[in-house]
Amino acid sequence: MEKECVSVDNSNGKEMECLSIIPGWYSDVSDVFPVPGEIISIKIEKILFKGKSKYQDIMIFQSLTYGKVIVLDGIMQHTERDVCSYVEMIVHLPLASIPNPEKVLIIGGGMGFTLREVLRYSSVEKVDLVEIDEMVIDVSRKYLPEIAKGYEDPRATLYIEDGNAFVKNAAPGTYDVIIVDSSDPCGVSKCFFEKPFLEAASKALRPGGVYIIQAESAWIFLDFIKKLVENCNKFFKGSVNYAWTNVPSYLSGAIGFVICSTEGPPVDFINPVNKVDLDIISTNSESPLKYYNSKVHAAAFALPTFAEKVLYPKK
């Protein structure tokens, strides 16, 4: 399918070009990670930024109904309206599952959504965030300053580095939790879904530590998820699980996570030890939780039968 080059007003009243299938709309049609037969389109109000870093094309636009939308290499990553259901889940599924998480490593997630969410935990003493693409951070600081302010927290250390090398060089047993907040398994993110990285991540975790990686939708990429679960089973000897959440702006309206624990104190993912209490965090804080709660946490592990049969054939 051809995209035409059309002009869309940007924030300065000037015009900025954007490839569109429907003039004035952004459509998630990627040559890099294609999903045939279905398209989600979001109405553009203004294009705020378009640039090309060493690693990828980056665009931010103001949409009509989804707030600001972040696009990397022609694939929507996050929208302000529904990022809550992705980011609250990728953070609280692991962090609510172990007592007093202290040391957390985030791979990717340069926009800062994940970092901000991790910093809600008063038990967290140190967060290392490893983002390969500095432009992602710069763009976030300019266009999403409320999100990016997690970088100012003294507990956070930012590394502009290759996450793959960083994890391989980490001292064994360093982290309580590793969160891989990566884009789709292609390009610079491909390695995070492969055995050498998974093995390195399992070693960088303490016994009974938790690893989580975004792992696509079971409606679309079930074979890929099955393979990832198999690979994780080789290195994470506590448990390996698939959980999912509903994100409207992602194809199929869903995205999943593979969440694992290393051998050691057992982790009960279904019944989280930390109750991220509605009254304290969600209602009274400056930026309340929008999506996550303990019931949603447990529900994320209930898989449709078609997925359960493939991912857990022995159950």
Added chain:
Amino acid sequence: MEKECVSVDNSNGKEMECLSIIPGWYSDVSDVFPVPGEIISIKIEKILFKGKSKYQDIMIFQSLTYGKVIVLDGIMQHTERDVCSYVEMIVHLPLASIPNPEKVLIIGGGMGFTLREVLRYSSVEKVDLVEIDEMVIDVSRKYLPEIAKGYEDPRATLYIEDGNAFVKNAAPGTYDVIIVDSSDPCGVSKCFFEKPFLEAASKALRPGGVYIIQAESAWIFLDFIKKLVENCNKFFKGSVNYAWTNVPSYLSGAIGFVICSTEGPPVDFINPVNKVDLDIISTNSESPLKYYNSKVHAAAFALPTFAEKVLYPKK
């Protein structure tokens, strides 16, 4: 946004016209029940049927990746690929929640998906299906014969009638379960979401009977759902709940249900009394369950915090 009239090959090798935003793709853009700012598009392979009944425009097309797709008045209703997550939930959420469901009323659902699912229960003795639009049934018999064969079951009785009048004329206490498998709350379906119908439905149920109605996505129509829950609370004195499921071809990837019980033997919706067992129904039957299982049942009642706060403000 303008749709252009483009031609798409139909099953006879002839061309049939279809309004498209993207040539060769069907896009869910409705003037009747509009959702601004977002569009889902599905690639058309062949248009199988286009017609206009007394009540609505009807189209069925063969898609590239979603199987056959049914469109009413310019809004996608079901696709063969993901109808499981809608129809298995709207049927098993109520039927698995009461012991030995015997008498079931279905309003709408003329395609027959819901009927076929209800007939899985050996306890069911009688199913009345009330569909106002005969053309929907005729089209289903022709293009979805496997689905429509539920109509041949001697336990099923079809009424080509107005569901609103049917329920108002039903003898009090007739049904164990009423399923309203309607299209969006506009046009002929609007009345099903309003007080007079809800009151009539509550009276047509036995004590401790169950009512379920499709009730839109909390991401998009939360105010509408809140109002519907309030209206249901007036007439269903057992309990009133919102549950949801992930349907890729619906905007936001989600649709919900309001599910209620009348005063009488209490119904525990979260812990269903009937275990629709994977080994028996899902694996061994001719058309196994694809989506529903007991864990998914319970998980459907776990609401995102943003929805829980609005729908259950006192909890």
